[in-house]
Amino acid sequence: MSLPTDPSLRTTNAAAVPAQRTVPDADRIAIRPFEVHVPEEQLTELRRRLAVPRLPTRELVPDRSQGVQLATVQELARYWATDYDWRACEARLNALPQFTTEIDGVDIHFIHVRSPHENALPLIMTHGWPGSVIELLETVGPLTDPTAHGGTPEDAFHLVLPSLPGYGFSSEPTELGWESGRIARAWAELMDRLGYPRYVAQGGDVGADVTDAMGRQAPEGLLGIHVSLLAAALGLKDGLPAESTQELAAHEAVNTFTMDGFGYFLEQSTRPQTIGYSLLDSPIGLAAWMLDHDTDSYHKIARAFVGGEPVGNLTRDHILDNITLYWLTGTGASAARWYWEFGRALAAAAGQAPPAVAVPVGFTTFPGEIWAAPRSWVEAVYPNLTYFNEVDKGGHFAAWEEPDLFATEIRAAFAPLR
Numbered sequence: 001m002s003l004p005t006d007p008s009l010r011t012t013n014a015a016a017v018p019a020q021r022t023v024p025d026a027d028r029i030a031i032r033p034f035e036v037h038v039p040e041e042q043l044t045e046l047r048r049r050l051a052v053p054r055l056p057t058r059e060l061v062p063d064r065s066q067g068v069q070l071a072t073v074q075e076l077a078r079y080w081a082t083d084y085d086w087r088a089c090e091a092r093l094n095a096l097p098q099f100t101t102e103i104d105g106v107d108i109h110f111i112h113v114r115s116p117h118e119n120a121l122p123l124i125m126t127h128g129w130p131g132s133v134i135e136l137l138e139t140v141g142p143l144t145d146p147t148a149h150g151g152t153p154e155d156a157f158h159l160v161l162p163s164l165p166g167y168g169f170s171s172e173p174t175e176l177g178w179e180s181g182r183i184a185r186a187w188a189e190l191m192d193r194l195g196y197p198r199y200v201a202q203g204g205d206v207g208a209d210v211t212d213a214m215g216r217q218a219p220e221g222l223l224g225i226h227v228s229l230l231a232a233a234l235g236l237k238d239g240l241p242a243e244s245t246q247e248l249a250a251h252e253a254v255n256t257f258t259m260d261g262f263g264y265f266l267e268q269s270t271r272p273q274t275i276g277y278s279l280l281d282s283p284i285g286l287a288a289w290m291l292d293h294d295t296d297s298y299h300k301i302a303r304a305f306v307g308g309e310p311v312g313n314l315t316r317d318h319i320l321d322n323i324t325l326y327w328l329t330g331t332g333a334s335a336a337r338w339y340w341e342f343g344r345a346l347a348a349a350a351g352q353a354p355p356a357v358a359v360p361v362g363f364t365t366f367p368g369e370i371w372a373a374p375r376s377w378v379e380a381v382y383p384n385l386t387y388f389n390e391v392d393k394g395g396h397f398a399a400w401e402e403p404d405l406f407a408t409e410i411r412a413a414f415a416p417l418r
Helices: 040-051 070-082 087-095 131-142 180-193 206-217 233-239 243-258 263-270 272-281 281-291 295-307 316-329 331-346 377-382 404-418
Strands: 030-036 096-105 106-113 121-127 157-162 199-203 222-229 361-365 384-392
Touching: 040 281, 040 316, 040 377, 070 121, 070 295, 070 316, 070 361, 087 121, 087 131, 087 316, 096 180, 106 131, 106 180, 121 131, 121 206, 121 404, 131 157, 131 233, 131 404, 157 316, 180 199, 180 233, 180 331, 199 206, 199 404, 206 222, 222 404, 243 377, 263 272, 263 331, 272 331, 281 295, 281 316, 295 316, 316 331, 316 361, 361 377, 361 404, 377 384, 384 404
Parallel strands: 121 157, 121 199, 199 222, 222 361, 361 384
Antiparallel strands: 030 096, 096 106, 106 157
Protein backbone atom coordinates (compact mmCIF):
# COMPACT_ATOMS: atom_id res chain seq x y z
CA MET A 1 0.00 0.00 0.00
CA SER A 2 1.35 3.44 -0.89
CA LEU A 3 0.59 6.78 0.70
CA PRO A 4 0.24 9.67 -1.76
CA THR A 5 3.31 11.88 -1.42
CA ASP A 6 1.86 15.00 -3.02
CA PRO A 7 1.06 17.30 -0.04
CA SER A 8 -2.32 18.18 -1.57
CA LEU A 9 -3.23 14.49 -1.45
CA ARG A 10 -1.84 13.89 2.04
CA THR A 11 -3.68 16.68 3.78
CA THR A 12 -7.15 15.96 5.09
CA ASN A 13 -9.43 18.94 5.60
CA ALA A 14 -13.08 19.52 6.41
CA ALA A 15 -14.00 20.17 2.80
CA ALA A 16 -12.48 16.93 1.62
CA VAL A 17 -14.17 14.58 4.10
CA PRO A 18 -17.96 14.16 4.17
CA ALA A 19 -19.32 15.20 7.55
CA GLN A 20 -21.23 11.96 8.05
CA ARG A 21 -18.49 9.58 6.94
CA THR A 22 -17.94 6.72 9.36
CA VAL A 23 -15.14 4.19 9.49
CA PRO A 24 -15.74 0.70 10.87
CA ASP A 25 -13.78 0.05 14.07
CA ALA A 26 -11.97 -2.92 12.52
CA ASP A 27 -10.70 -0.71 9.69
CA ARG A 28 -9.77 2.06 12.10
CA ILE A 29 -7.42 -0.11 14.14
CA ALA A 30 -6.13 -2.20 11.23
CA ILE A 31 -2.38 -2.36 10.69
CA ARG A 32 -1.78 -1.83 6.98
CA PRO A 33 1.40 -2.67 5.03
CA PHE A 34 3.06 0.40 3.55
CA GLU A 35 5.62 1.17 0.87
CA VAL A 36 7.07 4.40 -0.47
CA HIS A 37 6.67 5.10 -4.19
CA VAL A 38 7.27 8.71 -5.16
CA PRO A 39 6.03 9.68 -8.65
CA GLU A 40 8.91 10.61 -10.95
CA GLU A 41 7.31 13.95 -11.78
CA GLN A 42 7.78 15.06 -8.17
CA LEU A 43 11.51 14.39 -8.39
CA THR A 44 11.68 16.22 -11.71
CA GLU A 45 9.92 19.21 -10.16
CA LEU A 46 12.33 19.19 -7.23
CA ARG A 47 15.33 19.28 -9.56
CA ARG A 48 13.72 22.09 -11.55
CA ARG A 49 13.35 24.21 -8.43
CA LEU A 50 16.93 23.47 -7.38
CA ALA A 51 18.24 24.58 -10.78
CA VAL A 52 16.95 28.16 -10.48
CA PRO A 53 17.61 29.27 -6.90
CA ARG A 54 17.53 32.87 -5.65
CA LEU A 55 20.22 33.04 -3.00
CA PRO A 56 21.30 35.85 -0.70
CA THR A 57 24.77 37.35 -0.90
CA ARG A 58 27.53 35.89 1.22
CA GLU A 59 27.28 36.40 4.98
CA LEU A 60 29.36 39.29 6.37
CA VAL A 61 31.05 37.21 9.06
CA PRO A 62 33.56 34.32 8.85
CA ASP A 63 31.41 31.94 10.93
CA ARG A 64 27.77 30.80 11.22
CA SER A 65 26.70 33.60 13.56
CA GLN A 66 24.50 35.09 10.81
CA GLY A 67 23.06 31.72 9.88
CA VAL A 68 23.71 28.92 7.42
CA GLN A 69 26.66 29.92 5.26
CA LEU A 70 26.32 30.50 1.53
CA ALA A 71 29.10 28.09 0.53
CA THR A 72 27.37 25.24 2.38
CA VAL A 73 24.02 25.93 0.73
CA GLN A 74 25.55 26.27 -2.74
CA GLU A 75 27.31 22.90 -2.54
CA LEU A 76 24.27 21.23 -0.98
CA ALA A 77 22.03 22.55 -3.77
CA ARG A 78 24.49 21.49 -6.47
CA TYR A 79 24.83 17.97 -5.12
CA TRP A 80 21.08 17.66 -4.49
CA ALA A 81 20.24 18.70 -8.05
CA THR A 82 22.88 16.69 -9.91
CA ASP A 83 24.22 13.75 -7.89
CA TYR A 84 21.70 12.80 -5.22
CA ASP A 85 19.49 9.73 -5.78
CA TRP A 86 16.23 9.58 -3.81
CA ARG A 87 15.46 6.14 -5.25
CA ALA A 88 18.30 4.66 -3.17
CA CYS A 89 16.66 5.96 0.00
CA GLU A 90 13.26 4.76 -1.19
CA ALA A 91 14.68 1.25 -1.71
CA ARG A 92 16.29 1.37 1.70
CA LEU A 93 12.99 2.22 3.35
CA ASN A 94 11.05 -0.37 1.35
CA ALA A 95 13.55 -3.07 2.36
CA LEU A 96 12.19 -2.69 5.91
CA PRO A 97 8.70 -3.72 7.09
CA GLN A 98 6.63 -0.53 7.12
CA PHE A 99 3.03 -0.07 8.21
CA THR A 100 0.36 2.51 8.99
CA THR A 101 -2.45 2.41 11.51
CA GLU A 102 -4.98 5.00 12.63
CA ILE A 103 -4.68 6.16 16.22
CA ASP A 104 -6.88 8.95 17.57
CA GLY A 105 -7.73 10.16 14.08
CA VAL A 106 -4.15 10.24 12.74
CA ASP A 107 -2.59 7.66 10.41
CA ILE A 108 0.67 6.73 12.09
CA HIS A 109 3.47 5.43 9.88
CA PHE A 110 6.00 3.13 11.52
CA ILE A 111 8.79 0.72 10.77
CA HIS A 112 8.52 -2.56 12.69
CA VAL A 113 11.48 -4.93 12.58
CA ARG A 114 11.26 -8.08 14.67
CA SER A 115 14.53 -9.58 15.85
CA PRO A 116 15.48 -13.11 14.76
CA HIS A 117 16.12 -13.77 18.47
CA GLU A 118 13.03 -15.14 20.20
CA ASN A 119 13.43 -13.40 23.57
CA ALA A 120 14.17 -9.93 22.19
CA LEU A 121 12.89 -6.96 24.20
CA PRO A 122 10.40 -4.70 22.34
CA LEU A 123 11.70 -1.12 21.98
CA ILE A 124 9.90 1.93 20.58
CA MET A 125 12.25 4.75 19.54
CA THR A 126 11.10 8.27 18.68
CA HIS A 127 12.95 10.65 16.37
CA GLY A 128 12.95 14.46 16.65
CA TRP A 129 13.08 17.65 14.58
CA PRO A 130 14.59 18.25 12.07
CA GLY A 131 14.91 14.50 11.89
CA SER A 132 12.70 11.59 10.92
CA VAL A 133 12.88 7.80 10.93
CA ILE A 134 15.81 8.31 8.53
CA GLU A 135 18.05 9.26 11.46
CA LEU A 136 17.37 5.90 13.15
CA LEU A 137 17.81 3.52 10.20
CA GLU A 138 21.49 2.73 10.88
CA THR A 139 20.56 1.40 14.32
CA VAL A 140 18.15 -1.24 13.00
CA GLY A 141 20.80 -3.89 12.38
CA PRO A 142 22.77 -3.47 15.64
CA LEU A 143 19.63 -3.42 17.76
CA THR A 144 17.60 -6.21 16.13
CA ASP A 145 20.47 -8.53 15.12
CA PRO A 146 23.23 -7.92 17.67
CA THR A 147 25.08 -11.16 16.93
CA ALA A 148 25.98 -9.68 13.54
CA HIS A 149 27.25 -6.48 15.19
CA GLY A 150 29.42 -7.61 18.09
CA GLY A 151 26.63 -8.37 20.58
CA THR A 152 24.88 -11.43 21.92
CA PRO A 153 21.31 -12.76 21.53
CA GLU A 154 20.55 -11.35 24.98
CA ASP A 155 21.11 -7.83 23.54
CA ALA A 156 18.34 -8.12 20.94
CA PHE A 157 15.34 -5.82 20.51
CA HIS A 158 12.15 -5.97 18.48
CA LEU A 159 12.21 -2.44 17.06
CA VAL A 160 9.32 -0.03 16.44
CA LEU A 161 10.17 3.31 14.78
CA PRO A 162 7.09 5.53 14.39
CA SER A 163 6.96 8.80 12.45
CA LEU A 164 5.65 11.57 14.68
CA PRO A 165 2.21 12.95 13.76
CA GLY A 166 2.67 15.49 10.96
CA TYR A 167 6.15 14.15 10.16
CA GLY A 168 7.20 12.01 7.22
CA PHE A 169 4.57 9.51 6.15
CA SER A 170 2.33 9.95 9.19
CA SER A 171 -0.69 12.10 8.44
CA GLU A 172 -1.18 15.61 9.80
CA PRO A 173 -3.40 16.10 12.85
CA THR A 174 -6.54 18.01 11.85
CA GLU A 175 -7.25 19.25 15.37
CA LEU A 176 -5.28 20.89 18.16
CA GLY A 177 -3.80 19.06 21.11
CA TRP A 178 -1.13 16.80 19.65
CA GLU A 179 1.55 17.65 22.23
CA SER A 180 3.96 15.12 23.69
CA GLY A 181 1.49 13.69 26.21
CA ARG A 182 -1.01 12.81 23.52
CA ILE A 183 1.71 11.31 21.34
CA ALA A 184 2.91 9.27 24.32
CA ARG A 185 -0.58 7.82 24.76
CA ALA A 186 -0.70 7.02 21.04
CA TRP A 187 2.63 5.18 21.32
CA ALA A 188 1.30 3.10 24.21
CA GLU A 189 -1.72 2.23 22.08
CA LEU A 190 0.58 1.32 19.17
CA MET A 191 2.64 -1.06 21.30
CA ASP A 192 -0.53 -2.65 22.66
CA ARG A 193 -1.90 -3.00 19.14
CA LEU A 194 1.32 -4.74 18.09
CA GLY A 195 0.84 -7.27 20.89
CA TYR A 196 3.71 -6.21 23.16
CA PRO A 197 2.65 -6.53 26.85
CA ARG A 198 6.09 -5.31 28.05
CA TYR A 199 8.47 -2.92 26.31
CA VAL A 200 10.91 -0.04 26.72
CA ALA A 201 11.08 3.40 25.06
CA GLN A 202 13.85 5.72 23.87
CA GLY A 203 14.04 9.19 22.37
CA GLY A 204 16.16 12.24 21.60
CA ASP A 205 15.14 15.86 20.81
CA VAL A 206 11.32 15.89 20.38
CA GLY A 207 11.49 12.15 20.94
CA ALA A 208 13.08 12.78 24.35
CA ASP A 209 10.07 14.87 25.37
CA VAL A 210 7.65 12.21 24.12
CA THR A 211 9.61 9.48 25.90
CA ASP A 212 9.72 11.56 29.09
CA ALA A 213 5.92 11.87 28.89
CA MET A 214 5.64 8.10 28.51
CA GLY A 215 7.70 7.65 31.67
CA ARG A 216 5.46 10.03 33.60
CA GLN A 217 2.28 8.39 32.30
CA ALA A 218 3.76 4.93 33.02
CA PRO A 219 1.34 2.95 30.84
CA GLU A 220 0.92 -0.69 31.69
CA GLY A 221 3.77 -2.67 30.17
CA LEU A 222 6.35 0.15 29.98
CA LEU A 223 9.42 -1.18 31.80
CA GLY A 224 11.72 1.83 31.47
CA ILE A 225 12.93 4.71 29.30
CA HIS A 226 16.20 6.08 27.93
CA VAL A 227 16.76 9.66 26.73
CA SER A 228 19.78 11.54 25.42
CA LEU A 229 18.61 15.16 25.74
CA LEU A 230 17.74 16.71 29.11
CA ALA A 231 14.96 18.90 27.72
CA ALA A 232 13.84 19.97 31.21
CA ALA A 233 17.09 21.92 31.61
CA LEU A 234 15.61 24.76 29.54
CA GLY A 235 13.03 25.54 32.19
CA LEU A 236 15.01 24.45 35.25
CA LYS A 237 18.49 25.78 34.52
CA ASP A 238 18.50 28.40 37.27
CA GLY A 239 17.80 25.68 39.82
CA LEU A 240 20.34 23.15 38.55
CA PRO A 241 23.78 22.72 40.15
CA ALA A 242 26.47 25.16 38.97
CA GLU A 243 29.64 24.31 40.90
CA SER A 244 31.80 21.85 38.99
CA THR A 245 33.54 22.66 35.71
CA GLN A 246 31.13 20.36 33.90
CA GLU A 247 28.07 21.98 35.51
CA LEU A 248 29.30 25.47 34.65
CA ALA A 249 29.93 24.41 31.05
CA ALA A 250 26.40 23.00 30.82
CA HIS A 251 24.97 26.27 32.13
CA GLU A 252 26.97 28.20 29.56
CA ALA A 253 25.73 25.90 26.77
CA VAL A 254 22.08 26.35 27.78
CA ASN A 255 22.54 30.13 27.95
CA THR A 256 24.24 30.17 24.55
CA PHE A 257 21.37 28.19 23.05
CA THR A 258 18.66 30.45 24.49
CA MET A 259 20.49 33.62 23.45
CA ASP A 260 22.03 32.66 20.10
CA GLY A 261 20.63 29.33 18.88
CA PHE A 262 16.96 29.67 19.68
CA GLY A 263 15.72 31.17 16.41
CA TYR A 264 14.12 28.06 14.90
CA PHE A 265 12.61 27.12 18.27
CA LEU A 266 11.06 30.54 18.82
CA GLU A 267 9.62 30.78 15.30
CA GLN A 268 8.16 27.27 15.30
CA SER A 269 6.69 27.61 18.79
CA THR A 270 4.97 30.90 17.94
CA ARG A 271 4.49 31.10 14.15
CA PRO A 272 4.81 27.63 12.52
CA GLN A 273 2.32 28.53 9.81
CA THR A 274 4.35 31.56 8.73
CA ILE A 275 7.62 29.71 8.28
CA GLY A 276 5.66 26.85 6.72
CA TYR A 277 5.04 28.80 3.52
CA SER A 278 8.78 29.02 2.86
CA LEU A 279 9.40 25.41 3.89
CA LEU A 280 6.85 24.07 1.41
CA ASP A 281 7.66 26.45 -1.45
CA SER A 282 11.47 26.38 -1.56
CA PRO A 283 13.60 23.23 -1.23
CA ILE A 284 16.68 25.34 -0.53
CA GLY A 285 14.75 27.34 2.08
CA LEU A 286 13.70 24.06 3.68
CA ALA A 287 17.25 22.70 3.67
CA ALA A 288 18.77 25.85 5.17
CA TRP A 289 16.10 25.94 7.90
CA MET A 290 16.76 22.31 8.80
CA LEU A 291 20.54 22.78 8.87
CA ASP A 292 20.33 25.78 11.22
CA HIS A 293 19.79 23.69 14.37
CA ASP A 294 22.81 23.47 16.65
CA THR A 295 26.44 24.42 16.19
CA ASP A 296 27.92 20.94 16.54
CA SER A 297 25.66 19.22 14.02
CA TYR A 298 25.80 22.23 11.66
CA HIS A 299 29.60 22.10 11.46
CA LYS A 300 29.54 18.33 10.91
CA ILE A 301 26.94 18.65 8.14
CA ALA A 302 28.79 21.58 6.53
CA ARG A 303 31.97 19.48 6.51
CA ALA A 304 30.14 16.73 4.62
CA PHE A 305 29.31 19.13 1.79
CA VAL A 306 32.08 21.73 1.70
CA GLY A 307 34.99 19.71 3.02
CA GLY A 308 33.92 16.28 1.82
CA GLU A 309 34.69 14.90 5.28
CA PRO A 310 31.52 13.44 6.82
CA VAL A 311 31.43 12.67 10.52
CA GLY A 312 30.16 9.17 11.19
CA ASN A 313 26.99 8.54 9.20
CA LEU A 314 26.23 12.24 8.65
CA THR A 315 27.04 11.84 4.96
CA ARG A 316 25.74 14.03 2.14
CA ASP A 317 23.35 11.34 0.96
CA HIS A 318 21.97 10.56 4.42
CA ILE A 319 21.47 14.25 5.17
CA LEU A 320 19.64 14.75 1.88
CA ASP A 321 17.56 11.60 2.44
CA ASN A 322 16.10 13.32 5.49
CA ILE A 323 15.62 16.72 3.85
CA THR A 324 14.09 15.17 0.73
CA LEU A 325 11.63 13.21 2.87
CA TYR A 326 10.37 16.49 4.35
CA TRP A 327 10.14 18.02 0.87
CA LEU A 328 8.29 15.16 -0.82
CA THR A 329 5.80 14.75 2.02
CA GLY A 330 5.24 18.49 2.40
CA THR A 331 5.59 18.29 6.17
CA GLY A 332 7.66 21.39 6.93
CA ALA A 333 4.74 23.25 8.50
CA SER A 334 2.97 20.30 10.14
CA ALA A 335 6.22 19.14 11.78
CA ALA A 336 6.90 22.67 13.06
CA ARG A 337 3.48 22.76 14.73
CA TRP A 338 4.68 20.35 17.44
CA TYR A 339 6.68 23.28 18.85
CA TRP A 340 3.53 25.42 18.97
CA GLU A 341 1.73 22.63 20.82
CA PHE A 342 4.71 22.22 23.15
CA GLY A 343 4.74 25.93 23.97
CA ARG A 344 1.00 25.99 24.75
CA ALA A 345 1.23 22.86 26.89
CA LEU A 346 4.18 24.31 28.79
CA ALA A 347 2.33 27.58 29.44
CA ALA A 348 -0.79 25.74 30.60
CA ALA A 349 1.26 23.73 33.09
CA ALA A 350 3.23 26.70 34.45
CA GLY A 351 3.61 26.49 38.22
CA GLN A 352 2.48 22.87 38.36
CA ALA A 353 4.96 20.14 39.14
CA PRO A 354 4.76 17.35 36.52
CA PRO A 355 3.99 13.84 37.73
CA ALA A 356 7.06 11.88 38.71
CA VAL A 357 8.58 9.42 36.28
CA ALA A 358 7.41 6.09 37.61
CA VAL A 359 9.73 3.78 35.65
CA PRO A 360 13.53 3.32 35.61
CA VAL A 361 15.42 5.93 33.57
CA GLY A 362 18.60 5.58 31.55
CA PHE A 363 20.54 8.56 30.20
CA THR A 364 23.57 8.92 27.94
CA THR A 365 25.44 12.22 27.63
CA PHE A 366 26.95 12.71 24.18
CA PRO A 367 29.67 15.41 24.13
CA GLY A 368 28.34 17.24 21.07
CA GLU A 369 24.77 17.57 22.43
CA ILE A 370 23.33 21.11 22.56
CA TRP A 371 24.11 20.98 26.27
CA ALA A 372 26.02 17.99 27.60
CA ALA A 373 24.10 17.22 30.79
CA PRO A 374 26.23 16.25 33.80
CA ARG A 375 25.04 13.45 36.05
CA SER A 376 24.00 15.90 38.80
CA TRP A 377 21.56 17.56 36.37
CA VAL A 378 20.12 14.27 35.19
CA GLU A 379 19.60 13.08 38.77
CA ALA A 380 17.85 16.34 39.63
CA VAL A 381 15.31 15.71 36.85
CA TYR A 382 15.19 11.92 37.19
CA PRO A 383 15.71 10.86 40.84
CA ASN A 384 15.07 7.26 39.78
CA LEU A 385 18.04 7.24 37.39
CA THR A 386 19.23 3.65 36.98
CA TYR A 387 21.79 4.08 34.18
CA PHE A 388 24.07 6.99 33.30
CA ASN A 389 27.07 7.18 31.02
CA GLU A 390 29.17 9.84 29.32
CA VAL A 391 30.64 8.78 25.98
CA ASP A 392 33.49 10.33 24.03
CA LYS A 393 31.84 11.10 20.69
CA GLY A 394 28.46 11.83 19.13
CA GLY A 395 26.15 14.80 19.27
CA HIS A 396 22.52 15.79 18.99
CA PHE A 397 21.87 13.21 16.24
CA ALA A 398 23.68 10.45 18.14
CA ALA A 399 21.82 7.48 16.63
CA TRP A 400 22.41 8.85 13.14
CA GLU A 401 26.00 9.92 13.63
CA GLU A 402 27.32 7.02 15.73
CA PRO A 403 24.84 4.12 15.40
CA ASP A 404 27.12 1.41 16.84
CA LEU A 405 28.00 3.45 19.92
CA PHE A 406 24.36 4.44 20.31
CA ALA A 407 23.25 0.80 20.10
CA THR A 408 25.81 -0.14 22.74
CA GLU A 409 24.35 2.47 25.07
CA ILE A 410 20.79 1.26 24.51
CA ARG A 411 21.80 -2.33 25.25
CA ALA A 412 23.54 -1.31 28.47
CA ALA A 413 20.74 0.97 29.66
CA PHE A 414 18.02 -1.65 29.29
CA ALA A 415 20.01 -4.78 30.21
CA PRO A 416 18.74 -4.81 33.85
CA LEU A 417 15.11 -4.63 32.67
CA ARG A 418 15.11 -7.79 30.57
